[in-house]
Amino acid sequence: MDAIEVPPFFLCPISLETMKDPVTISTGITYDRESIEKWLFSEKKTTCPVTKQVLTDSELTPNITLRRVIQSWCTINASHGIERFPTPKAPISKAQLLKLLNEADDQSPQMQIKCLKRLRSIASQNETNKRCMETVGAADFLASIVNNIGEEVSEDMLELTTKASDEALSLLCHLQLSEDGLKSLFDKNAKFINSLVRVMQRGNYESRVYAVMLLKSISQVVDPMQLSTKLVRSDEFFVELIQILHDQISQKASKDTLKLLINICPIGRNRIKAVEAGAVPVLIELLLDSSEKRTNEMIFVVLEQLCQCADGRAELLKHSAGLAVVSKKILRVSQVASERAVKILHSISKFSATSSVAQEMLSLGVVAKLCLVLQVDCGSKTKERAREILKLHARTWKNSPCVPMNFLSSYPC
Numbered sequence: 001m002d003a004i005e006v007p008p009f010f011l012c013p014i015s016l017e018t019m020k021d022p023v024t025i026s027t028g029i030t031y032d033r034e035s036i037e038k039w040l041f042s043e044k045k046t047t048c049p050v051t052k053q054v055l056t057d058s059e060l061t062p063n064i065t066l067r068r069v070i071q072s073w074c075t076i077n078a079s080h081g082i083e084r085f086p087t088p089k090a091p092i093s094k095a096q097l098l099k100l101l102n103e104a105d106d107q108s109p110q111m112q113i114k115c116l117k118r119l120r121s122i123a124s125q126n127e128t129n130k131r132c133m134e135t136v137g138a139a140d141f142l143a144s145i146v147n148n149i150g151e152e153v154s155e156d157m158l159e160l161t162t163k164a165s166d167e168a169l170s171l172l173c174h175l176q177l178s179e180d181g182l183k184s185l186f187d188k189n190a191k192f193i194n195s196l197v198r199v200m201q202r203g204n205y206e207s208r209v210y211a212v213m214l215l216k217s218i219s220q221v222v223d224p225m226q227l228s229t230k231l232v233r234s235d236e237f238f239v240e241l242i243q244i245l246h247d248q249i250s251q252k253a254s255k256d257t258l259k260l261l262i263n264i265c266p267i268g269r270n271r272i273k274a275v276e277a278g279a280v281p282v283l284i285e286l287l288l289d290s291s292e293k294r295t296n297e298m299i300f301v302v303l304e305q306l307c308q309c310a311d312g313r314a315e316l317l318k319h320s321a322g323l324a325v326v327s328k329k330i331l332r333v334s335q336v337a338s339e340r341a342v343k344i345l346h347s348i349s350k351f352s353a354t355s356s357v358a359q360e361m362l363s364l365g366v367v368a369k370l371c372l373v374l375q376v377d378c379g380s381k382t383k384e385r386a387r388e389i390l391k392l393h394a395r396t397w398k399n400s401p402c403v404p405m406n407f408l409s410s411y412p413c
Helices: 034-043 062-077 094-104 109-125 129-133 139-151 153-174 181-188 190-200 205-219 224-229 234-247 253-262 268-277 279-289 293-306 310-318 320-329 335-351 355-363 366-375 380-392 405-409
Strands: 020-023 030-032
Touching: 020 034, 020 062, 020 268, 034 129, 062 109, 062 335, 094 109, 094 129, 094 139, 109 129, 109 139, 109 153, 109 224, 109 366, 129 139, 129 153, 139 153, 139 181, 153 205, 181 190, 181 205, 181 224, 181 293, 190 224, 190 366, 205 224, 205 253, 205 279, 224 253, 234 253, 234 268, 253 293, 268 279, 268 293, 279 293, 279 310, 279 320, 293 310, 293 335, 310 320, 310 335, 320 335, 320 366, 335 355, 335 366, 335 380, 355 366, 366 380, 380 405
Parallel strands: none
Antiparallel strands: 020 030
């Protein structure tokens, strides 16, 4: 068969992929719907890819004329194996969505589940539908269903209520709410954060992951202090977070949990609550098992935060592999991980290092690793901390062959 030349109107200006559903944006340029939706909504760009003009709105107008030209060309070339693209479904209107939400409100769990499946189908069609659902307040409707999980219901209704909650939670994550949408969800739904904690306690693996994903996303757009204030049972919250890390449900779940801990641990007594929930030994075990760079970096960030309190340092020292794995990872993962690891050792050396701890650090090779840090291209702050650690324990480590004599001579023992 002879090669068929594809006409220019057939290609999307962003990705040069086949244009199946042409839509025009406010600058007058036409793109394939899937490609421009990815540009605007997934990549969160605010300009026209071709003209670079800032977009006043994200409305996508179907280019029906161009679509018909493309379909006509496909039909003409059918003998060459070209298939005609079906006419795409038009995005749902706000009026249609509002009608659907109003019909489902205050209905039985069975009717709500039916509505949720319809909403999932609508959301899966395109990004425009997702943004429309966010605009009409679908997130608040979904949050109200999740909130029902804590209400007293008869045993025969519990299964349906739980199923409806799981469906709503899954759809909320699938919507990938904007920053404003997440803030609105947080501000308008007082019970929602604690409902997510209940899901983490009682839900199946999938729902627990969705709960963590939403909490992580919310923690990135609201004041962490406000988030902590809304947690009625914050002790249980940390217990469930650490349990998800322990269970290693998925790499995504572990990373989202670590990000959430990074965001909230610096607030108030959250460090102590995380330590009391068993965070330190779980993080050490993860370090022993994980070789993935970003995961290691996040573990070190959380560990360093926890080692800023005495209980955190005590837990790390109590673990038989605590000091060893922190030292071992220095210069083996990334500069970020090395900086945090040295900060951990610095906190221990400054506030928690008994003579036996100093001897253990020597026997585990911590001293050798610190001396190596001084010789390689590390950040100036990291080298400064390494020097201070060596200075703090110069008397104990003076006979170590790892420490250069000229270094020890500058710190009288």
